Amino acid sequence: MSADSTSTYLSAAECTEIDHEISHAPTPAAVAIDALKIVQAHRGWVSDDSLTALAEYLGMSAAELDGIATFYSLIYRKPVGEQVISLCDSVTCWIKGYDRLQAHISGRLGVGLGETTADNKYTFLPAPCLGACDRAPVMMLGDDLHQDLDEKKLDQILQSGSFNKGGEV
Amino acid sequence: MSDRPLTININAARDATDINGYEATGGYQALRKVLAQMSPADCLTAVKDSGLRGRGGAGFPTGMKWSFVPMDNVSPGHKYLICNADEMEPGTFKDRLLLECDPHQLIEGMIISAYTIQADVAYIFIRHEYHLAIKLLKQAIADCHARGYLGDNIQGSGFNLQMYVHSSAGRYICGEETALISSLEGKRANPRAKPPFPQVSGLWGRPTIVNNVETLCNIPHILKHGGEWFQNLGIGADAGTKLFGVSGRVKNPGCWELPMGTPIRELIEEHAGGMQDGYQLKGFLPGGASTDFLVPEHLDLAMDYDVIGKAGSRLGTGTMIILDDQTCPVGMVKNLIDFFAQESCGFCTPCRDGLPWSGQVLGDIDSGNGIPADLKTLQQQVKFIGAIGNTHCALAPGAMEPLQSALKYFADDFQQHIDGKACPYCDTPAVAMEA
Amino acid sequence: MPTIYIDDQPYEVPEGDNVLQACLSAGLDLPYFCWHPAMGSVGACRQCALVQFRDEQDTQGRIVMGCMTPVAEGARFSMQGPDASEFRSKIIQSLMLNHPHDCPVCAEGGECHLQDMTVMVGHRKRSYRGRKNTHRNQYLGPLVHHEMNRCIACYRCTRYYNDYAGGTDLAAQGAHDHVYFGRQQDGVLESEFAGNLVEVCPTGVFTDKPLVNDYTRKWDLQSAPSVCVGCALGCNTSVGERYGKLKRIHNRYNTEVNNYFLCDRGRYGGNFVNDESRPLFAGLRNQQQRYDAIEQQQALDTLAEWCGTGRRVAAIGSPRASLESNYLLRRLVGVENFNSGMADHEAALLSQVHGLLASNGVVTPSLQQVEHADAVFILGEDVTNTAPRLALALRQSVRSKAFELAAELKIPVWQDEAVRVLAQQQRSPLHIVAMSDTRLDDVAASTAAHSPDDIARLGYAVAAALDNSLPAIEDLASDLQSRAQQIADDLRSASRPLVISGTASQSAAVIDAAAAIARALSQTDKMLSFCLPEANSLGVAMLADAQQPSFSELTRRSNNGEIDTLLVLENDLYRRAPQSSVEALLKNAGKVVVLDCVDTATMSCSALALPTASFAEAEGTLVSSEARAQRYYPAFLPAEQRQPAWQWLKQMGQQLQPARFDPLPHFDDITAACAADCPALSRIAEAGPNAGFRIRGLKVPRQPHRYSGRTAMLSNHNVHEPKQPVDEDTPLAFTMEGASGARPGALLPFVWAPGWNSNQSVHKFQSRVGGPVSGGTAGVRLIEPQQEVSHSVLPPQPVFTASDAVLWLLPLHRIFGSDELSARAPAVAELVSQPFIQLNTTSAHRLNLNEGDYAILSWADTRCEVQVQINDAIPDGCAGYGMDLPGAAWLPPDTHASITAADGGSDV
Numbered sequence A: 001m002s003a004d005s006t007s008t009y010l011s012a013a014e015c016t017e018i019d020h021e022i023s024h025a026p027t028p029a030a031v032a033i034d035a036l037k038i039v040q041a042h043r044g045w046v047s048d049d050s051l052t053a054l055a056e057y058l059g060m061s062a063a064e065l066d067g068i069a070t071f072y073s074l075i076y077r078k079p080v081g082e083q084v085i086s087l088c089d090s091v092t093c094w095i096k097g098y099d100r101l102q103a104h105i106s107g108r109l110g111v112g113l114g115e116t117t118a119d120n121k122y123t124f125l126p127a128p129c130l131g132a133c134d135r136a137p138v139m140m141l142g143d144d145l146h147q148d149l150d151e152k153k154l155d156q157i158l159q160s161g162s163f164n165k166g167g168e169v
Numbered sequence B: 001m002s003d004r005p006l007t008i009n010i011n012a013a014r015d016a017t018d019i020n021g022y023e024a025t026g027g028y029q030a031l032r033k034v035l036a037q038m039s040p041a042d043c044l045t046a047v048k049d050s051g052l053r054g055r056g057g058a059g060f061p062t063g064m065k066w067s068f069v070p071m072d073n074v075s076p077g078h079k080y081l082i083c084n085a086d087e088m089e090p091g092t093f094k095d096r097l098l099l100e101c102d103p104h105q106l107i108e109g110m111i112i113s114a115y116t117i118q119a120d121v122a123y124i125f126i127r128h129e130y131h132l133a134i135k136l137l138k139q140a141i142a143d144c145h146a147r148g149y150l151g152d153n154i155q156g157s158g159f160n161l162q163m164y165v166h167s168s169a170g171r172y173i174c175g176e177e178t179a180l181i182s183s184l185e186g187k188r189a190n191p192r193a194k195p196p197f198p199q200v201s202g203l204w205g206r207p208t209i210v211n212n213v214e215t216l217c218n219i220p221h222i223l224k225h226g227g228e229w230f231q232n233l234g235i236g237a238d239a240g241t242k243l244f245g246v247s248g249r250v251k252n253p254g255c256w257e258l259p260m261g262t263p264i265r266e267l268i269e270e271h272a273g274g275m276q277d278g279y280q281l282k283g284f285l286p287g288g289a290s291t292d293f294l295v296p297e298h299l300d301l302a303m304d305y306d307v308i309g310k311a312g313s314r315l316g317t318g319t320m321i322i323l324d325d326q327t328c329p330v331g332m333v334k335n336l337i338d339f340f341a342q343e344s345c346g347f348c349t350p351c352r353d354g355l356p357w358s359g360q361v362l363g364d365i366d367s368g369n370g371i372p373a374d375l376k377t378l379q380q381q382v383k384f385i386g387a388i389g390n391t392h393c394a395l396a397p398g399a400m401e402p403l404q405s406a407l408k409y410f411a412d413d414f415q416q417h418i419d420g421k422a423c424p425y426c427d428t429p430a431v432a433m434e435a
Numbered sequence C: 001m002p003t004i005y006i007d008d009q010p011y012e013v014p015e016g017d018n019v020l021q022a023c024l025s026a027g028l029d030l031p032y033f034c035w036h037p038a039m040g041s042v043g044a045c046r047q048c049a050l051v052q053f054r055d056e057q058d059t060q061g062r063i064v065m066g067c068m069t070p071v072a073e074g075a076r077f078s079m080q081g082p083d084a085s086e087f088r089s090k091i092i093q094s095l096m097l098n099h100p101h102d103c104p105v106c107a108e109g110g111e112c113h114l115q116d117m118t119v120m121v122g123h124r125k126r127s128y129r130g131r132k133n134t135h136r137n138q139y140l141g142p143l144v145h146h147e148m149n150r151c152i153a154c155y156r157c158t159r160y161y162n163d164y165a166g167g168t169d170l171a172a173q174g175a176h177d178h179v180y181f182g183r184q185q186d187g188v189l190e191s192e193f194a195g196n197l198v199e200v201c202p203t204g205v206f207t208d209k210p211l212v213n214d215y216t217r218k219w220d221l222q223s224a225p226s227v228c229v230g231c232a233l234g235c236n237t238s239v240g241e242r243y244g245k246l247k248r249i250h251n252r253y254n255t256e257v258n259n260y261f262l263c264d265r266g267r268y269g270g271n272f273v274n275d276e277s278r279p280l281f282a283g284l285r286n287q288q289q290r291y292d293a294i295e296q297q298q299a300l301d302t303l304a305e306w307c308g309t310g311r312r313v314a315a316i317g318s319p320r321a322s323l324e325s326n327y328l329l330r331r332l333v334g335v336e337n338f339n340s341g342m343a344d345h346e347a348a349l350l351s352q353v354h355g356l357l358a359s360n361g362v363v364t365p366s367l368q369q370v371e372h373a374d375a376v377f378i379l380g381e382d383v384t385n386t387a388p389r390l391a392l393a394l395r396q397s398v399r400s401k402a403f404e405l406a407a408e409l410k411i412p413v414w415q416d417e418a419v420r421v422l423a424q425q426q427r428s429p430l431h432i433v434a435m436s437d438t439r440l441d442d443v444a445a446s447t448a449a450h451s452p453d454d455i456a457r458l459g460y461a462v463a464a465a466l467d468n469s470l471p472a473i474e475d476l477a478s479d480l481q482s483r484a485q486q487i488a489d490d491l492r493s494a495s496r497p498l499v500i501s502g503t504a505s506q507s508a509a510v511i512d513a514a515a516a517i518a519r520a521l522s523q524t525d526k527m528l529s530f531c532l533p534e535a536n537s538l539g540v541a542m543l544a545d546a547q548q549p550s551f552s553e554l555t556r557r558s559n560n561g562e563i564d565t566l567l568v569l570e571n572d573l574y575r576r577a578p579q580s581s582v583e584a585l586l587k588n589a590g591k592v593v594v595l596d597c598v599d600t601a602t603m604s605c606s607a608l609a610l611p612t613a614s615f616a617e618a619e620g621t622l623v624s625s626e627a628r629a630q631r632y633y634p635a636f637l638p639a640e641q642r643q644p645a646w647q648w649l650k651q652m653g654q655q656l657q658p659a660r661f662d663p664l665p666h667f668d669d670i671t672a673a674c675a676a677d678c679p680a681l682s683r684i685a686e687a688g689p690n691a692g693f694r695i696r697g698l699k700v701p702r703q704p705h706r707y708s709g710r711t712a713m714l715s716n717h718n719v720h721e722p723k724q725p726v727d728e729d730t731p732l733a734f735t736m737e738g739a740s741g742a743r744p745g746a747l748l749p750f751v752w753a754p755g756w757n758s759n760q761s762v763h764k765f766q767s768r769v770g771g772p773v774s775g776g777t778a779g780v781r782l783i784e785p786q787q788e789v790s791h792s793v794l795p796p797q798p799v800f801t802a803s804d805a806v807l808w809l810l811p812l813h814r815i816f817g818s819d820e821l822s823a824r825a826p827a828v829a830e831l832v833s834q835p836f837i838q839l840n841t842t843s844a845h846r847l848n849l850n851e852g853d854y855a856i857l858s859w860a861d862t863r864c865e866v867q868v869q870i871n872d873a874i875p876d877g878c879a880g881y882g883m884d885l886p887g888a889a890w891l892p893p894d895t896h897a898s899i900t901a902a903d904g905g906s907d908v
């Protein structure tokens, strides 16, 4: 994390990455989604200040950029914990025990869906089908896919705390 | 000549991006042949002759789709080819396999496809969660540049192509081709009205082709071996092979390349190993979450577009979701509807407001709070939202397919919920004991 | 014209329309939400569904959206069939799931398109048992009120605000059934056209905030057709009143002028009418220099005494007063004693413009024609601030390119998204050369800011590039030369080129250059348009007579003691000339009589002040910058002693010169006399139907059929219902009874049709959807292009060079605050900026000034302190000033000022 999540100005690293996207786009505004993802990869989420700075950088209005940011479910407009747990709630995982796993994670971490643990370690989110239905139920922790989940496996994953932070755009 | 062309190169021992390995087994030969010997029109003819139909869900003939792209170059500017690798339809997990295990096959297919329509820019629009695939694709594209398969004057042919990977920021609707285009332009992913079709006015208002990963992966093989060969791969009316998948309570869920027209029974009983012990097959969605349920009586049908269509469902993505006898069909349909309601882009009324309404009614029924009139409401909703043309895009009609067929095949289950004021499947020991 | 079948009935429909338009034009009530006649179709709401059949044999058919389906010969539809009706009712039911049950407290209630459509489809019973979604509302500034829970997500607001009006600070947020339409954060909406949201929104999300704060239902409004007095464009408005107060101004549809939209100055500025400081009684100044209220007759007697035989009487008219008032004033004092009320330089510019319009051989376009221009060159105007509604039309004109591209692919114009997607950033050229940056720069092909001299030079260079018989402009910098060439090329290759200039740069050369360009173009559909300062600027210029004394001549006479009585009509002279000279004029003029509807500095200098009715309480004729004469009518009777200025003047005339004034008992007689006396205005009587006009023997009612509480309204004063006033001067009546249905566009006090309570009912008054009003478009164009007479162009201006010592003061107009009246409306006042001057960095550097510093600006005998803003778009050596700079409402052209840091301002 090179830049503070509330910093108004984009970091040099962020600008370089965004400029790279702009280099093959017809207009700067066309890379809005990529740029939001870049900022999020650096800061964990997209604060109002980041949004305003980015909008200015891309030559678009904050309202327009926020309209884009809030449309896409993977752009976080609220802070998230160090790790995001995305538990698939779609059909096959649901058949294979989503409800139970959800209750288990909530019980263990003391948070409901959409919430972040008090120690800011985990944010627990539902995810639409992760494209691994043959190994349902599944979830992602950061960038890592965990398959064939059950309570025991969950406990192991959450205990080990090892995870891939994300940042790939 | 393999009868499993799509997966021939897939081999856990091989590094998926190893371009030498890919070339060693015949990779990029089709491309070399095309650039050296064939005109775009020749390629188009080959694809038309092959009978290839889109593997993204709608099954539209690929050659015909390409033939709508204006080739006279009267209005100068870019043309685009887009690979739809958004794969977010619940129950669908086939493109992931192709992306993660053989990225060069896709890239070769894209270069040939781009050449055919004379596109100079190609995008792979891929869902964010496919991190591994994104990494592999970027690596493979870099390697292709190094080998002169991408960039300017490819293999000395004078043909230029840039290729980019765009990872999405979520939302199922991005898989719909016009919404995908809006999203690639950096906007909210609202679908666009057709006509004009993207082939004429797509990305940035320019001619654009959107094809599914699997569709594009077939292209090198078709160009290499010819349309007739491809036709003969299918054992029914349709041409080629297909990645078929089965998920749910079967012994061996998975995804396999099989001839088009493979019987459903073979898929479930042989490849997927049959139902898990203690479970019976109650029904299945043959091609992903937005296809109608079929039931055991349909087991002997062939997985062909028209056969499944005649039976009242769709081949869709060819990835099947199994409903077993201990899973509540009402709950399952509610889960599906909730997904679609959540993923609606919010542009048109029937979908934006109608789907949550259906979800609310299903929730009431599922929790034992349903009333008899609710069934009529659901029927009306199916009629109101379910037809193509009633909504702005195909998301909402797709969402209605499982509901419509569930009301038909599982009417008793709905009735029991309402009469008994409770879910008859809740607290059954089998569910509690699972795993 | 193709024939389509709807429920087996054949209808001949306009080629190229969509089926929704066709149905509405045919008088069929097909419900809709997201479609808008000016914005086209996107197919979002799915409300306009019909069933389309393949052929006569097809009985099944399939649902299609009327707004997305082109008409085609022989196409067959069902609108009434059960499938279509059921589908439409389901749509409403879905829209109502989250809609609150707050109609009784909603400002839209009673004129709500959603209510109308709900009733139309017969949705009465609620079966949804879920919870309603709720949202937070935003503060959007003093003009527009936001109540998001009422939203039905038709996307009209953002389509209007972003796509049509070019605003950027309002956008759709979120997705699925949580879409939200608002700003990123609370704050004042930035667009000068935000107020149209109030009419564009089909429900109560965006409502008129001043109205909400002092609320009256549509059915309780007494309304009259009116004309905006905010600028010279003459947008048609509908003024609504209750309890003697102007409650709101709505758009009045006129295909050729404002179409469906107003600017915010027009919509909200009219509220000055309610200003409590407006004079109510005639006031005679006493020894203590205060005013005693006097009776009307006493006022007239005083006037008779002061203007009687032997008195040397002079009068000053006004470009914001009606032709009738100006004319009567002139008739009273004689042409040789009447001035139009403009300073010499302004009068000269207007007379130049009038001359050019009449003899340049070029069309002066209506706003509708402007929308279709395919290449535009603006010289010297920041149109959004000087002629706001024109800017909205220009924003549409740059889309001509998009429509061309769409036509190639056979995409119909109403396929809004498709046309926009196809064109992307491709626009037809709009070139702007102004005195600073402008609010249209975002859609311009090129922009530049120069001093007026250099604007003129560039203009002449463009003319020379088009016509090589014109003298080339020597020593033009090479970048300007190539710019001139580019502009000339763009204008030449267009089919409907438009040149726009005006009085904002105060430069005769700029105006002349614009006209020279227009003449040099060879297209038959070429257009030339001028932005003018006030609602009747062109009218008084056309009324002007060669014998008329100039403003300075009147000043001279006054200072020489040659004026015993000076009558000033609706004009604050302090906005015309430097303070000292106006002071002298008024002091030396013996008795000064001021007639005005607002209290002004000039009125404070009068010996006798007469309260006049505002535009909302009077009738009159104004001539817009298009040379369109238009009639406005009183929405309500003025309070106390206020009366239309022409009434005061008529009464005065009857007392003083009965022979000349008795033949003019009524308003129409005055209009007719004015037309007879002034050839340029000979057709003004056609601006609107006269008082004798009747429809089936009936007058046109100002009150809708549901007007309520007439007996109770005044019962706190008197339990007897007062007799409704009789209106002898117009064809309108202060009643609910009268003619309904089709009527002339000039006589549409409000729009309302059975089943259509909202403003959407306007289509019931149109000959076809989006076409002219069936009873005829309001107004009459007084100048049609004549044979071109030969013109000699003015000699080229010298190159302007920045000086170290002084800055050239250039007026920077602002939509809020630059005109005389609108800022008296409290909501508008909130938006008026502080007095400012703007310099570029180089100039500021030379003067040792920084952003935010206070500086003393001095010219002639004026000194004032202002805050410095740095704007690099200001040409070097110039300073842009806000029109509200103290004492500088109308600085003469070529004013150069010295500027120094104020004490304690800059710390340099």
Ligand SMILES: Cc1cc2nc3c(=O)[nH]c(=O)nc-3n(C[C@H](O)[C@H](O)[C@H](O)COP(=O)(O)O)c2cc1C
Pocket: B053, B054, B055, B056, B057, B058, B059, B060, B062, B084, B085, B086, B087, B088, B089, B172, B173, B174, B175, B176, B177, B178, B210, B211, B212, B213, B215, B216, B393, B394, B395, B398
């Ligand atoms: C809501 C919705 C989601 C879709 N998602 C996908 C997707 O994830 N991947 C895909 O290939 N096609 C998807 N499609 C189908 C595409 O719109 C399009 O038809 C397809 O990409 C065309 O490729 P094909 O002709 O190769 O099948 C979706 C369609 C809809 C209506």
Ligand code: SF4
Pocket: B173, B191, B343, B344, B345, B346, B347, B348, B349, B351, B352, B391, B392, B393, B394, B395, B396, B397
């Ligand atoms: S059906 Fe309508 S609301 Fe739903 S995703 Fe498509 S366009 Fe959006």
Ligand code: FES
Pocket: C020, C031, C032, C033, C034, C035, C041, C042, C043, C044, C045, C046, C047, C048, C049, C065, C066, C067, C068
């Ligand atoms: S008016 Fe036709 S879909 Fe909205």
